Amino acid sequence: MSLLVVGSVALDCIETPTERRDNVLGGSAVHFSYAASFFAKSRIVGVVGEDWPTQHTDMLVGRGVDVTGLSTVKGGKTFRWSGKYHQNMNDRDTLEVHLNVLGDFNPQLPAGYRDSKFVFLGNAAPSTQLKVLEQVPNATLSVADTMDLWINIQRDELRQLLTKIDGLVLNDNEAKLLADDENLVRAGHKVLGMGPKFIVIKKGEHGAMFFSAKEKFIMPAYPTSQVVDPTGAGDSFAGGMMGYLAEQGTIEPRTLKHALAYGTVIASFNVEDFSLDRLKGLERADIDRRFSEYREMLTF
């Protein structure tokens, strides 16, 4: 089934305790669509500047990504993010953000995208996410990501969004902030009470939790010994999850749980190298192999 992602397309500068990489390919829509590409073709909506290396677009097209919705702003510069990871590789500081063309981004879906069934709204202002949602009236499943900034400055718009989407993805501290509750289980249920049918709370190296009215899943991270660059882990998690759901064409609980596990596995690969470098070396069989291993670890 058709899969749509609306999100950022970025050039990242990343520092880890041992290495530094400049101008590497990043952004939520990029990590999402590449992760999803192991399962389903996706449609991307995003914006870049004239400094955008077109080989990145070619690479996405090579993965079956529909780039009709990727627009280039004349005279503009691509969104740039710089970050530095702490020794623990889980916490990071944002060093610089240049919104550039992303600052005025008002996503307009190409006509051919409006029938999209599976929709992922990458982290953006809830007011923007609401406008995108209006353009996909026939979505079977809509899932949004958010961040602390929007909880603080667009809480009303976010609350409105929550009454209209099926799923919300956010991290543990954001869930606590939004629910005003330090206990993650209670916080999860409070956010669920704000409207979405399910929420996924991301805990970085500690995995994720899933809450719906009837179900509660816990998905620890796959324990990898090679954490090189966690950037994009959350978006590749979402891409794996949504890609698998789009492939299966259903959102019944058993499939959803498999989708969360696939998301976990893809995210564990994503962190093993910079940018998309680890994912680029993978085939579906590699993902299925780790999926089986992960399942085995959790089965007793």
Next chain:
Amino acid sequence: MSLLVVGSVALDCIETPTERRDNVLGGSAVHFSYAASFFAKSRIVGVVGEDWPTQHTDMLVGRGVDVTGLSTVKGGKTFRWSGKYHQNMNDRDTLEVHLNVLGDFNPQLPAGYRDSKFVFLGNAAPSTQLKVLEQVPNATLSVADTMDLWINIQRDELRQLLTKIDGLVLNDNEAKLLADDENLVRAGHKVLGMGPKFIVIKKGEHGAMFFSAKEKFIMPAYPTSQVVDPTGAGDSFAGGMMGYLAEQGTIEPRTLKHALAYGTVIASFNVEDFSLDRLKGLERADIDRRFSEYREMLTF
């Protein structure tokens, strides 16, 4: 099979963001033996002072605990620990430690304990743990707990201990410190290389990981909405794990994995009230019910 625990017996003063309790029953041997009592009777070795309320001993005896090895020092005072939990209920500050009679504790096993098959060495100086180990020559399974203090000041003795025990239980930061590696998976394997057949890395609210030469399990914490007092969670985890193994009388991998899950479940109950208050209200059926629910959450 016979189960032995050597550890602290304490009176704790605990502050949480909302409550404070003084002089509540605590200590590693207490949390361990009560948790284990749902599965197997244990033998306890510990020391208390004359201020020790004897009803605590009676309560343990009521749970089938053999207290022959619990000695009272005339004129001495019981070990006391005071701690304060942060808002997140995962981190804590130790406010006061009064070792009292624990300072001179040199555990001598009663003759009837020397045939013990399952042995847990609660957190203590590795030099002391080594002396206990010499007194149980026929142990089928010996597991030790440790802490950062001993890694820093008795590293040689700890390394010696690691060549003699079957299992080591320690928390994530301690594993990183001992292995000098920030990646938990690599750290786990490095500690495994120091001698023990398996190690369990405790991650507090994020659960635990298990490493042996052939197996790698991940056990997320059971998500409870009621975290009142995390004190003793690690010891009740170990008690549930070892108690179940002693009940089953085997340490083959499948049983070990079930044991880790039972430990996780007991620990999740332990944190739901102060001291042993939550465990005191439980029957085996309550534990089995949560065990099934926990397994269901992880199965896909």
